[in-house]
Amino acid sequence: MTTRTAASSEHLAWGRPAGSPFLDVDALLADRGKNIVICCGSGGVGKTSVSASVALRAAEQGRRVVVLTIDPARRLAQSLGVAELDNTPRPVRAVDTSAGGSLEAMMLDMKRTFDDVVTAHASPEKARQILSNPFYQALSTSFSGTQEYMAMEKLGQLSADLGLGRGGAERARWDLIVVDTPPSRSALDFLDAPEHLSSLLDGRLLRLLLNPGRGPVRMMSVGLSLVTSAMSKVLGGQVLSDVQTFVAAFETLFGGFRQRAEATLANLASPHTTFLVVATPEPEALREASFFVERLGDEGLPLAGVVVNRMSGSAVPLSPERAWAMAEDLPPETLEAVALRTHATRMHQVLRQRAAVRRFCTANTGMPLTTVPALPGDVTDLTDLRQVGDLLAARDE
Amino acid sequence: MSEPRHTLHIVSGKGGTGKTTVAGALAMALATGGRRVLLCEVEGRGGLAELFATTPLQGDEERRLLRTPAGGEVFGLSVDARDALTEYLASFYRLGLAGRALDRFGVYDFATSIAPGLRDVLLTGKVYEAVRRRTKGRPSSYDAVVLDAPPTGRIATFLNVHEAVSGLARVGPIHSQADSIMSVLRSSRTVVHLVTLLQDMPVTETLEALEELRPTGIAVGTIICNMVTPTPLTTETLAALEARPELHVPGLPPEQNEALAREFADELSALRDEQGCYERLRPAGLPLVELAHDPAGVDRAALHTLAGSLAEQLPEEVG
Numbered sequence: 001m002t003t004r005t006a007a008s009s010e011h012l013a014w015g016r017p018a019g020s021p022f023l024d025v026d027a028l029l030a031d032r033g034k035n036i037v038i039c040c041g042s043g044g045v046g047k048t049s050v051s052a053s054v055a056l057r058a059a060e061q062g063r064r065v066v067v068l069t070i071d072p073a074r075r076l077a078q079s080l081g082v083a084e085l086d087n088t089p090r091p092v093r094a095v096d097t098s099a100g101g102s103l104e105a106m107m108l109d110m111k112r113t114f115d116d117v118v119t120a121h122a123s124p125e126k127a128r129q130i131l132s133n134p135f136y137q138a139l140s141t142s143f144s145g146t147q148e149y150m151a152m153e154k155l156g157q158l159s160a161d162l163g164l165g166r167g168g169a170e171r172a173r174w175d176l177i178v179v180d181t182p183p184s185r186s187a188l189d190f191l192d193a194p195e196h197l198s199s200l201l202d203g204r205l206l207r208l209l210l211n212p213g214r215g216p217v218r219m220m221s222v223g224l225s226l227v228t229s230a231m232s233k234v235l236g237g238q239v240l241s242d243v244q245t246f247v248a249a250f251e252t253l254f255g256g257f258r259q260r261a262e263a264t265l266a267n268l269a270s271p272h273t274t275f276l277v278v279a280t281p282e283p284e285a286l287r288e289a290s291f292f293v294e295r296l297g298d299e300g301l302p303l304a305g306v307v308v309n310r311m312s313g314s315a316v317p318l319s320p321e322r323a324w325a326m327a328e329d330l331p332p333e334t335l336e337a338v339a340l341r342t343h344a345t346r347m348h349q350v351l352r353q354r355a356a357v358r359r360f361c362t363a364n365t366g367m368p369l370t371t372v373p374a375l376p377g378d379v380t381d382l383t384d385l386r387q388v389g390d391l392l393a394a395r396d397e
Numbered sequence: 398m399s400e401p402r403h404t405l406h407i408v409s410g411k412g413g414t415g416k417t418t419v420a421g422a423l424a425m426a427l428a429t430g431g432r433r434v435l436l437c438e439v440e441g442r443g444g445l446a447e448l449f450a451t452t453p454l455q456g457d458e459e460r461r462l463l464r465t466p467a468g469g470e471v472f473g474l475s476v477d478a479r480d481a482l483t484e485y486l487a488s489f490y491r492l493g494l495a496g497r498a499l500d501r502f503g504v505y506d507f508a509t510s511i512a513p514g515l516r517d518v519l520l521t522g523k524v525y526e527a528v529r530r531r532t533k534g535r536p537s538s539y540d541a542v543v544l545d546a547p548p549t550g551r552i553a554t555f556l557n558v559h560e561a562v563s564g565l566a567r568v569g570p571i572h573s574q575a576d577s578i579m580s581v582l583r584s585s586r587t588v589v590h591l592v593t594l595l596q597d598m599p600v601t602e603t604l605e606a607l608e609e610l611r612p613t614g615i616a617v618g619t620i621i622c623n624m625v626t627p628t629p630l631t632t633e634t635l636a637a638l639e640a641r642p643e644l645h646v647p648g649l650p651p652e653q654n655e656a657l658a659r660e661f662a663d664e665l666s667a668l669r670d671e672q673g674c675y676e677r678l679r680p681a682g683l684p685l686v687e688l689a690h691d692p693a694g695v696d697r698a699a700l701h702t703l704a705g706s707l708a709e710q711l712p713e714e715v716g
Contacts, residue, residue, distance in 0.1 A: 044413030073598045138514070183412060241508075283694070316656045318649075326646060335638075336646045338629055346660070349692050351565040376663045377670060378597055 016308075016369050016396050020361040022274075023305030023368035025380040025393045029058040029176075030315060031040070034274050035162050037269075038179045040190055041278035042288040046309040048072045049379040050278050050372070051180035052080065055145035056382065058176050059103035060096045066104045067178040068154060070147070075380040080105040087112045089158075091396075094382055104174070108182075113150040114140040129336070130333075135246040147182040148190050155179055156264045162272075188295055210214030265299075274304045279360075280372075281311050281353035286360045293364055307392065308357055312350045313373050371396050401427060402714055403588040403618070405528050405581065406543045409552040409606065410592030411599040416624045417444040418695050419592045419688070420545035421471075426628070426715040428469030429708060432540035435459060435527050437474045439520040440547060448582045456628035457481055472539070474527070478509035481519040485574075514562045517555050518575055526577045528586075549591065550600045553609035556582055556589075588618035588714075593678070595622050597670035600678060607681055619711065620683050622675065624690040628668055635668055686710045 016022065028034060039051040048069055055067035066089045071080065081090050082105045089104035118136075119127045130136050140146060144273045158177050181190040213254035267273065273295055289306055296303045318326075320343075327340035361369065373393045379388060406423055412650035417438070424436040438445045438454075446453045449462040454475040482505055491541040499505060509516050530538045547555045554560070558575045581587060589610065593603040603620060610617055630638075641662040646654055678685055688706055691699045706716050 052488075073602065074529065075597070211453055252675055309671070314660060316653060318657075329647075333629070335642055335661075336644050339522060339657055340646065342664050343657060343660060344626075346664075352692070352694075376667050 012179065016357045016371050017361050021305075021366060021368045022395055023307065023370040025054065025057070025370060026061070028274065028304055029054070029061055029063060032175065033397050034272060035175060036177045036273040037181065037276060038155075038181065038268070039276050039278055039307075040292055042285055043183045045278050045280045045285050046379075047183075047278045048180050049076065049306055050276070050309055050384065050392070051178050052076065053379075053385045053388035053392060054276070055176075056092075056095065057384045057393065058178070059101040060099060060386075062099035062101040063176045064102050064160060064172075064174050065176045065178060066106065066174045067180070068106055068108060068151070068158065069180045070108050070151060070182045072107065072180075073146060073378065073380070075378070079381040082107040085115075087154075092382075096354060108147070108151055108154055110147050110150045110306070111140045113154050114146065117153060129245060132184040133246045134242055145189075145192075148192075151179065151182055151190070152264045153260065156260060156267065159267060188292060190320060191295060191299065239293060253336075269300050269302070271302065273300050276304055277306045278309055279289060281308050281357050283356050286356055290360065290363060293367065305370065306360075306364075308369060308371045310374040311357075311371045312346060312353055314343065314346055314350055315341055318347070320351070322346040323347065370394075401432065401541045403522070403586055403653045404541050405587040406484050406541065407546045407552075407556070407587065407615075408543065408590045408592060409546045409589065411550070411594075412548045414592045414599050415695070416548070416592040417448055417545050418700070419590070419621055420444065420543050420621055421448045422688075422700050422707055423590070423715070424471045424541075424543040425465075425700055425704035426707040426711075427541045427543065428463065428465050428471045429466070429467065429704065430716070431467040431469045433469070433473060433538070434471045435539040435542045436462065436471055436545065437524050437527065437542065438458065439476045439524070439673075441475065444473070444545065447473065448695070448700070449473065457484065458468040460523060463693075474524045475547050476520050478516045478519045483511055485519065485522065491542075500668075503663050515571070516559075518558045518562055518571065518578065521556070521578050521582070522574055525581055528581060529597060539560040546589075548607040552589070552606055553613060556610070556615055557613045578678050583608055583614045585616075588616055590619050591617060592620055592621045592623050594624055595674040597674065600674045603678065604681065617683060618714070619686050620678055620681065621686045621688060621707075622678070623688045625687045626668060626671060627689045630668065632672060635665070635672065638665060640666070656689065684711070 028037070037054060039047045039054070047131040048071065052067055052069065052072070055065045067080075069077070069080070072080065072082070074083070080092050087106065089099075089106040092103040092105050095101075095103045115131060118130050122130060157176065158174070162172050162174060162177070269395040277289050277292050277296075279285040286308075293303060293306070318340075323340045323344040325342070327337045330337040330340070350367050357369075357371070361367065370392060372388060375384070375387065379385060406420075406427075408416050408420040408423060410419070420436060420438075424434045428434045436445060443453045445462070451460075451462065451473075454460055454473050457474070457480050459472045459474045461470055462473045483500075486499075493504050509519065518653070524542060527539060530540045546552055559579050562571055562575045591603050592608055593599040607617060628635075641658065642665075644654055644658045644661065646657065649657065675685070686707065687710070688703055691702065693699065
C-alpha cells in the first residue's frame with residue numbers, strides 16, 4: 001500500500017447516518033458464545049479483507065481464530081501465509097498474541113475438499129473410480145455451485161473441531177471461525193448453491209440410472225431405454241457408460257450429500273453463528289445487501305448487522321459548490337485549482353454515497369450498521385488489516 | 398456505414414471491472430452508424446436487462462434494447478444452456494418423444510450442469526449460430542455480435558471448446574460442432590477485448606488471461622481500462638510533482654489548507670498507482686483504451702458517453 005496520511009481517521013466524520021444502531025464488532029468478538037462469523041455480500045465489496053480484518057482483530061483480542069478465505073488477492077494471501085493453496089489452516093505470523101489469542105488462516109481448495117469427501121466416504125476402489133471419472137472432474141472443478149458447497153463442507157469440518165456441545169471449546173484448537181464466502185454476483189448464491197448441487201445429485205436421472213428396476217417398472221424402463229438410446233445417439237456410447245460408472249460409483253455418497261448440507265445449514269441457524277453482510281455504499285451493492293438481509297430473516301439465520309465498506313469521506317469541510325467557486329477564482333492550471341476541483345468531485349461522491357446508505361437505513365429500520373472509510377491503495381498486509389479492523393470497530397457517529 | 402472489422406467481439410474481464418457495461422457500450426458504438434448488433438450474455442445474470450433498464454430477457458427472445466438516430470439497432474439475447482440444448486437437439490435430431498423423456502428424467506439439467514464442457518459448447522454454439530446467420534442472409538441477421546463473456550479467470554477454458562469436449566466426445570456430432578465453433582473463434586473476424594481496472598489484481602488477471610489465451614489461437618484485440626480516474630494532470634506533470642505538494646488556496650484557513658493538501662496527496666498517490674498499473678499493461682503490445690470513471694454511476698447517458706469514447710479511441714474497430 002502507498003504511504004497513507006493521517007487523513008483516513010478524520011474520514012470518520014462521514015460515518016453512519018444518525019438514528020441507525022451501531023454494529024459493535026468488538027462486543028460481537030468478545031462474546032465467547034459466538035463461534036462462527038460468516039461474511040456475505042455480492043462480488044467486489046471487499047468481503048475477503050473485511051473477514052481477514054475481523055479475524056485478526058479477534059485474535060489480537062484473545063480469541064483463538066481460524067479464518068477460511070476463498071479467493072484472496074495474492075499479496076494479502078502472502079501476508080497471511082496462505083499463498084500456497086494447501087487446504088490446511090496455517091498459523092499467521094506477526095500476530096500480536098499477548099492477549100492469549102492466535103490466528104490461523106487457510107485458503108479453500110475446492111477440488112481437494114471434494115476429493116477428501118469422496119476418499120473419506122467411499123471404498124478405496126470406488127474412490128479411485130470416482131476421482132478419475134470425467135464427470136466427477138467437471139463437477140469438482142467447474143460446476144457453479146461447487147465452491148459454495150465446499151465452503152460449507154469445510155466450515156462443517158472446521159466447526160466439528162470447535163467441540164460445540166461437548167464442552168470441548170476450552171481445549172479446542174479454535175474458538176472462533178471466520179468465513180469469507182465465495183465471490184459471486186449475488187450474496188444469495190452462498191445459501192442457494194448447496195441446495196442446487198444436492199438436488200442435482202439426488203435427481204431423477206441419477207436415481208433412474210442407479211436403479212432402473214425400481215418404481216412402476218414398465219413405465220420407467222420404457223423411459224429409460226428412450227433416454228439411454230437418445231443419449232448414446234447424441235453423445236456416443238462412451239459417454240453413457242462414463243455417466244453410468246460415475247453414478248454407480250457415486251451412489252454411496254448421495255444420501256450423505258443432502259444430509260451434510262442440511263446439517264451445515266442447521267448449524268448456521270444456531271446461536272453460535274452470526275452473519276455479517278458486507279456492502280459498498282453503491283446502490284447495487286446495497287440492493288443486494290437488502291435482498292440478503294431479507295433472506296437471512298426468512299431462513300431464521302442470525303444476522304449481526306451490515307458493514308458498509310469503502311465509504312468515501314473528506315476531512316476538508318468544503319462543499320462541492322464552494323470548492324468549485326474557489327477553483328474558478330484561480331488560474332485553471334494551478335495545482336490549487338486542480339486540488340479544489342478534485343475535492344469537489346470527491347464531495348459529490350461522498351454525498352451520493354451518504355444518500356444511498358441513508359436510503360438503505362430507511363428501508364431496513366433498526367439494522368445495526370458500521371462503516372469503513374475508503375483507504376487509499378489495496379489492503380495487502382497485517383498493518384492494513386489492523387487499520388481496517390480499527391475503523392470497523394470505531395463508533396462512527 | 399462500413400462492414401465492421403470484426404463480426405464477433407468477445408468481452409471479458411475480472412469480476413467487478415464492468416465488462417457488461419463495456420460490452421453494452423461497445424454494442425452501442427457499433428450500432429451508432431446504423432448497424433444491427435446482437436448483444437449476448439451467457440451467465441444468466443440478467444445483467445443486460447439491468448444495464449438497459451428493461452424487463453429480463455427470456456428464453457430465446459432477441460429483443461431490441463436500443464435504436465440509434467441513424468437507424469442502428471442493438472438487440473439483446475440471454476443465452477441459456479438448457480434452451481440451447483433443446484434447440485440443438487430439435488434441429489439436429491428429431492428426438493420427439495425421446496427428447497421429452499430426456500427432459501423429464503433430468504438429462505438436460507445434468508448435461509448442462511456437469512457434463513464436462515458441454516455447457517460451454519452449447520453457449521458458444523448459440524453465439525456461433527447468431528454470427529453465422531448473417532452469411533446465410535436470413536432476415537434476422539446481424540452485422541456484428543458482441544458477447545458479454547465469462548470473467549477472465551474462466552475465459553480461456555470457456556472459449557477453448559475443443560479442449561472442453563475432448564473428455565466428453567472424441568468423435569461424433571458434438572465434436573464436429575466444437576470444430577466449427579473453434580474455426581469461427583480463430584478466424585480473423587473474431588476478437589477478444591479484455592476489460593480491466595487500473596488496479597493490481599485486475600491487471601494481474603488480465604495479463605494471465607493473455608497468456609492463457611495465446612495457445613488457443615484466438616486473437617486479443619484491445620485491453621480496455623475502465624473507470625480510469627479523470628485528471629487534468631499529464632503523466633509528466635504527475636511525475637514531476639513531489640509526493641505531498643504544498644497548497645496555498647487564497648482565503649482558506651491554514652488548517653483547511655493543510656487538510657486539502659493531505660487529501661490531494663492521497664489523490665495523487667492513487668493516480669500514481671493507476672499510472673503504475675497502466676505501465677504494467679504496456680509491454681503486452683496491445684492498444685490500450687481508457688474509459689473515464691463516471692462518478693454518477695452507469696445509466697443510459699453514461700453508456701452513450703462510453704460508446705462515444707470507444708468510437709473515438711477505436712475508429713478502425715467501430716467507426
